[in-house]
Amino acid sequence: MSVIVHPHAPSRASPRSPPVHRPPTAEAEVADELAVVRPALVPRYAEELPGARAAVLTRLWRGLAHEPLPWIVRREADREGLTLRLADGRRLRGPHADPYATGAYVTAVRLDGAAYADPARLMTELAVPHSAAFATELGLSAASLALSRAGRRDHPARWPTEGWQWEQRVVDGHPFHPGCRCRPGFSVAEQLAYGPEHGPVVELGLVPVPEAGCLVTGVWPTWLREPGRVVVPVHPWQAAHVLERTGGRRLAARPLMALRTLALPEGPHVKTALSARLTSSVRDISLGSVAASAVLSDFGEAVAARTDGLLHVTRTLGAVAAGSPDLAALLREPPEEYAAAGERVVPVAALATTGLPRSPAWAGRFARLALTVGLRLLELGVALEAHGQNLLVVLEPDGDPVRLVYRDLADLRVSPARLARHGVPLPGRLPARMVTDDERALRRKLFGSLVAGALAGTAGSGPALRAALESAVPRLPRTPDLTALLDGPLPAKALTLMRLSPRTAGDQWTQLPNPLRYGSG
Incomplete structure (x- = not known):
């Protein structure tokens, strides 16, 4: 085999050639x-x-x-x-x-x-x-x-x-994001200590801060208070890398899929500040989110009441920010609050571990339930970010899907015009980014998260998603939103484009082949 060498390039065999040092992978x-x-x-x-x-x-x-x-x-x-x-x-x-x-x-x-x-x-x-x-x-x-x-x-x-055991069954992370397990800034020891898939118990720090300098909404419990102070649960990664605080009291908790959200024993879920980029972006707890948390919680409960019992929204019990998104926390109802005796509440991302999605009949029933709820709220004026982490399904003892539970209202999109048509007042103090009458933006939010996200991730393939939708769609009311879903391509976040466009703020989108016509040419 002959090797062609550029006349001005040093020979690989030359002893004068410096060794090539590549950084370790x-x-x-x-x-x-x-x-x-x-x-x-x-x-x-x-x-x-x-x-x-x-x-x-x-x-x-x-x-x-x-x-x-x-x-x-x-x-x-x-x-x-x-x-x-x-x-x-x-x-x-x-x-x-x-x-x-x-x-x-x-x-x-x-x-x-x-x-x-x-x-x-x-x-x-x-x-x-x-x-x-x-x-x-x-x-x-x-x-x-x-x-x-x-x-x-x-x-x-x-x-x-x-x-929390359901949450820790999800090993592979986001089903479609190339950075599904990218955790920059986390050492191996920290991934083993804090990653939910490794099954750890995480010791949250308890940081007391003067109440006078805090923004508190909802009801912050007495067990997280001291005289004149509010006690903020802090993730240990945040304490070590951002706040540079060690020592103090600790609180044992189990990490959930979101990693920075943890289940307390016999108590609520706590969403902690974690100023690290996971998958795509840094998900902090902004002062605006804390300020709006109680209003959003009441609003979410009110619109869920219009689904005839098919949807429950986990309430935010209390929220606190000590002057900065780096030191903030929310307390939220656990989804299990909405399960009757014998029922299980399962995150949609964890459904694959049950074996249920492999039944076409079950997949069709689940798709019908999810689309019924999502489209009803969209018609009302609320577009859910209903991906597999936010959306949970209540299963009867035989595994039949009967209701949904939704958590984390921070990424809703709300239409004042649609709400007005149904006599629902627009709540005050909503972050401006949540409010839009742009039908394309509203439909992207729901269809991109629910159909291209939760339902697609549960089905596992184009043909399986098509079969589930074909079973569900004939039983749904024919609304303009459903027509848009059926007649056009399916919007989805352009996850690779977003990672290759670091200077472009916000979500970017692509259009996927309509799943109801997938494979039909």
Whole structure:
């Protein structure tokens, strides 16, 4: 085999050539840390890496295949797969991309004939604007996903007895985001100590602050008060990395899917400030959110009452901010409050662990319930952010879905015009970003989270989602919103585009093939 060397390039065999030093990959860094903090897990971590790479690559390929990325000029499908033609003349080749698939079916793609199984290496080689930072995130996502899978525990019971146990069954994170397990700023030890999939007990700090300098709404309980002071629960990561506080009293809690939200023993859920970017953005607790929490809670309860008992909203009991989003917390009702004897309240993201979605009849009943509630509220003027983490389903003892529970009202969209048509007053003090009469924005919020998110993630593929919707839709009232859902493409957040557009604020969107026509050509 001959090697062609550029005349001005130093020979690789030359002793004068400096060695090439490449920074260690995220996978290697995690392995090195793991060898120190949990050496027994190293072999399992290594075994999980190929599958984790494929899971992240599958999510990335979905974005490349379906999002409006400016450096992709044409997409060409044939019998064997899909070719993306890039603006610089290169070609990227992979399998047909099912936008609703949750399995890791993409093990490699080819860029001008060279195969790439590692999503971080692929993004580095693409060398498009902002790809270097995104490649780092993809490497972190794959490494952390392998760590999560390596540390997963067996769950012998089909029906856990505690709500937090359902949450901790969700190992892989967001079903469609390439950064599904990206946790920058978290060491391996911290992921093992705080990641819900690892089943830890987290010791929250209890920080007393002068009440005079606090914003408090709702009812802040007496057990989190001292004379003249309000006691704020603080996540230990936040205490160490942001507040730089150690010591003091502690409160044991179980982390939920959101990681910064935890279940207290025999008590409410506490949402803590955690100034770290998880998946896409930093999710702080703004002063506006604290100020609006009681109003939003009352509003959510009022509109849920119009669903004939099909929806309950978990109330925010109290909220506090000590002058900054970095030191704030909310107390919220646990969803289990809305379960009768023998019933279970299951986050939609955890449904796959029950085996129920594999029944087409069950999937159809669940889709009908979710769309009935979502479309009824949308007609009223409230668009839910009903993804698999916010939306929970109440199951009867036989597994039949009978009601929904919704939590975390911070990302609703509310239409004053629609509310007025139904005689519902617009609550005061709502954050301005929540209020809009733009029908496109309202429908994007609901359809993108519920159909392209919760229902698609539960179904697991385009054909399965299509079957569930075909079962549900004929029994739904024919409203303009339902017509828009049936007749056009399905809006979804452009998750890859958003990570490659760091200077663009807010959500960006793409349009996916209508699931009711998926595979029909």
